[in-house]
Amino acid sequence: MKSETTERQPLIPAAHFRQQLSATRRGARLARLLAVQxxxxxxxxxxxxxxxxxxxxxxxxxxxxxxxxxxxxxxxLLALAVSPTAAVVPTTPATLRIAVSDCRGERLPAPGPASQPTDEYGRGLLIVETLAARWGTEPRPPSGKTVWAEIVLGGGPMG
Ligand SMILES: Nc1ncnc2c1ncn2[C@@H]1O[C@H](COP(=O)(O)OP(=O)(O)OP(=O)(O)O)[C@@H](O)[C@H]1O
Ligand SMILES: [Mg+2]
Structure with a gap:
């Protein structure tokens, strides 16, 4: 007989991470390394x-x-948040929300048209659009904004 736990989606606890980083190339690189860690x-x-x-x-x-x-x-600011999957809402898969907040609220991301293979710029948001389940921008008072992207996680930390 199958146990009940093997039929359920694994429980993924809610988890949060926030880190303020310098607005430099080094800070951006650190954001990626810290996220992976x-x-x-x-x-x-x-x-x-x-x-x-x-x-x-x-x-x-x-x-x-x-x-x-x-x-x-x-x-x-880099923030990561994993939503919980739980017996409470067993049909809802867990999502990882990545949020990056900067201080220039008056300038917004503007995904370009499909880029040419030779284009050196204008690919970043196309990559985000392709990889993320959802993404968007929110104001971050008093003068900043948050650009966020979500991915749906698989069957659990080891899945
Ligand atoms: N955080 C942001 N704040 C203000 N403007 C942004 C931000 N992110 C993106 N943009 C605007 O959206 C445009 C498209 O961004 P995208 O990341 O696709 O291309 P890029 O950064 O210009 O080049 P690439 O990412 O290929 O190096 C940018 O050129 C910029 O005008
Ligand atoms: Mg870019």
Whole structure:
């Protein structure tokens, strides 16, 4: 007889991570490294699809925050949040929400048209659109914004 637990989606506890980082190339690189480390600490395989996808999304959003959303002397913020799957809502898969907040609320992300293979810029948000289940932008009072992207997680930290 199958046990009840093998038929249910594994429980993924809610988890949160926030880190303020300097709005520099180094800060953007650190955002990606910290995100991978945090997901690994939460039990996700470093070389698994979820972590690799999350790393790409963090890299693109953080790069945009330091290139396009930078305000001199101000940091940007990386936040990761895993929503819980639980017996409470067993049909709802867990999602990882990546949120990158910068201080330039008056300038918003503007995905370009499909880029040419030779284009050097304008690919980041196309990558985000392709990889994320959902993404968007929210104001972050008093003068900033948050660009967020969500991916649906698989069958659990080891899945
Ligand atoms: N955080 C942000 N703040 C302000 N503007 C942004 C932000 N992110 C993106 N944008 C705007 O959206 C445009 C498209 O972003 P996208 O990441 O697709 O391309 P890119 O950053 O110009 O080039 P690439 O990512 O290929 O190096 C940017 O050129 C910029 O004008
Ligand atoms: Mg970009």
């Amino acid at each position: 945090q997901l690994a600490d939460w039990g996700w395989a470093r070389d698994g699809e979820a972590v690799q996808t999350a790393a790409l999304l963090v890299a693109e959003l953080a790069a945009n925050a330091v290139v396009h959303g930078r305000v001199a002397g101000r940091d940007f």
